[in-house]
Amino acid sequence: MRKHISPFLVMFVPFMAVMGAAQVSSPDDRYKADILVVVAHPDDDTVVSSYLARAIFEEHKRVAVLYCTRGDSGANSWGREHARALGLVREIEGRRAMSSLEITNVWFLNGRDTSSQNVLVSLAAWGSGGVLEDTIRIFRLTRPEVVFTWLPGSVAGENHGDHQAAGVIATQAFDMAGDPAVFAAQLAAPIRQFENALEGLSPWQAKELYYFSDAFDTGFFHGRGPEYWGREISPSRKASYLELAARAAAPYYTQSPDPQLNRQIESGGELGPVLAKLQQTGYFPDPVRLWLAKSLVRKPATADVFEGIGPVPVPFTPPRQSAFGAPKALEVSLAGPWGFYQDFWRAHELETLRVLRPEIAVRPDDTLTIPLLLRNNRAEPSRIAVSLSLPEGWKQGRQLSPFTVPGHGELTAAVPVIAPGAQSANFAEIRIAVTSGGTSLYQESLFVKISPYVAEQLRW
Numbered sequence: 001m002r003k004h005i006s007p008f009l010v011m012f013v014p015f016m017a018v019m020g021a022a023q024v025s026s027p028d029d030r031y032k033a034d035i036l037v038v039v040a041h042p043d044d045d046t047v048v049s050s051y052l053a054r055a056i057f058e059e060h061k062r063v064a065v066l067y068c069t070r071g072d073s074g075a076n077s078w079g080r081e082h083a084r085a086l087g088l089v090r091e092i093e094g095r096r097a098m099s100s101l102e103i104t105n106v107w108f109l110n111g112r113d114t115s116s117q118n119v120l121v122s123l124a125a126w127g128s129g130g131v132l133e134d135t136i137r138i139f140r141l142t143r144p145e146v147v148f149t150w151l152p153g154s155v156a157g158e159n160h161g162d163h164q165a166a167g168v169i170a171t172q173a174f175d176m177a178g179d180p181a182v183f184a185a186q187l188a189a190p191i192r193q194f195e196n197a198l199e200g201l202s203p204w205q206a207k208e209l210y211y212f213s214d215a216f217d218t219g220f221f222h223g224r225g226p227e228y229w230g231r232e233i234s235p236s237r238k239a240s241y242l243e244l245a246a247r248a249a250a251p252y253y254t255q256s257p258d259p260q261l262n263r264q265i266e267s268g269g270e271l272g273p274v275l276a277k278l279q280q281t282g283y284f285p286d287p288v289r290l291w292l293a294k295s296l297v298r299k300p301a302t303a304d305v306f307e308g309i310g311p312v313p314v315p316f317t318p319p320r321q322s323a324f325g326a327p328k329a330l331e332v333s334l335a336g337p338w339g340f341y342q343d344f345w346r347a348h349e350l351e352t353l354r355v356l357r358p359e360i361a362v363r364p365d366d367t368l369t370i371p372l373l374l375r376n377n378r379a380e381p382s383r384i385a386v387s388l389s390l391p392e393g394w395k396q397g398r399q400l401s402p403f404t405v406p407g408h409g410e411l412t413a414a415v416p417v418i419a420p421g422a423q424s425a426n427f428a429e430i431r432i433a434v435t436s437g438g439t440s441l442y443q444e445s446l447f448v449k450i451s452p453y454v455a456e457q458l459r460w
């Protein structure tokens with residue numbers, strides 16, 4: 001019987017021979033980035049897009065953008081599409097927006113958009129391990145000099161756990177992408193012609209990590225990094241950087257407070273009044289404030305982003321680990337996101353973030369559950385009492401009887417407090433005191449603002 005030779009094979013044999021002879025050893029320079037922006041949702045870029053316009057159009061920097069989700073649980077101001085269908089719509093909105101800034105290297109990961117203020121809920125919903133692996137792959141593909149991402153911290157007005165989760169993942173990737181022991185299949189040389197496992201990437205250490213935030217007031221960023229005014233005029237585009245940012249944001253119909261404004265921008269009319277209306281709703285903060293969280297080049301924190309950034313790669317520089325103190329017999333700490341950030345900042349050598357106090361914003365009449373971790377390092381059970389000192393108008397959700405923590409055990413106490421019904425301009429201070437046998441173990445304050453413009457509160 002004659003053997004059948006597929007035309008497909010005949011076609012590919014000469015191609016394989018050519019490919020086999022020509023070994024490509026350098027990375028694809030079309031994907032090299034000066035700045036990699038790691039955010040949670042399509043439209044998060046609008047917080048820094050007036051700076052990106054400056055970096056791209058004046059300084060000719062190459063920018064790549066990574067969205068950890070497609071924004072599939074957001075609202076839709078324009079069409080009926082929601083959930084995964086909205087994710088498809090928002091992916092295209094993001095690609096169109098970025099193309100206005102001439103950014104074409106845009107990736108979307110498979111985190112599910114999750115409405116909450118709790119970063120831990122977002123990390124769980126995303127499947128943070130898979131998102132981290134994908135993010136590290138994109139670090140190694142784009143080899144960024146500088147990384148921009150959301151502040152990994154709980155500050156009032158930073159109303160999305162997903163934003164914070166993007167900051168957590170980007171920080172982890174910054175510290176891990178240069179480690180050849182991490183996700184080693186990404187680094188292994190391909191061993192087959194039709195390779196589908198080993199990726200041929202190289203470890204990569206980015207040089208600087210900058211955070212930004214949509215906190216109600218970003219004044220606390222002042223002095224921590226450079227600030228860029230969007231009202232300045234781009235010499236090459238003859239428009240302000242804010243106007244360039246507004247044009248880039250025009251495709252975000254679904255997320256707009258008024259999509260007719262987006263249509264007006266796209267129609268090429270007068271931008272000023274539209275820009276002013278969008279800025280009133282929180283779009284395009286001016287100036288763009290950055291926080292230099294990590295730098296492997298010597299420079300003042302407030303220096304220009306690219307000062308001191310040269311073409312020579314830097315070696316892998318993992319964070320220095322600080323030693324844990326000796327355990328006390330009884331230990332108390334805020335748990336949940338606030339406790340997590342204490343551990344996270346220590347693990348990633350983010351000492352400058354320790355100035356951030358525990359704070360959050362809640363809706364009027366909302367219940368805030370304060371989680372306290374009680375750990376007993378003694379052999380015998382311990383009785384631990386928690387008391388609160390609440391500002392005027394706040395109520396305790398229920399009376400707290402003393403907690404019994406088993407020997408060599410721990411428990412997380414949920415302490416509910418109910419916010420007043422009225423919005424507040426100032427922070428309220430909730431004082432927490434923990435005692436055992438009449439001895440003070442712990443005192444902490446949580447600072448809370450009441451605002452209708454925040455995501456759902458922490459509950460469990």
Ligand SMILES: [Zn+2]
Pocket residue numbers: 040041043044160163
């Ligand atoms: Zn967002």
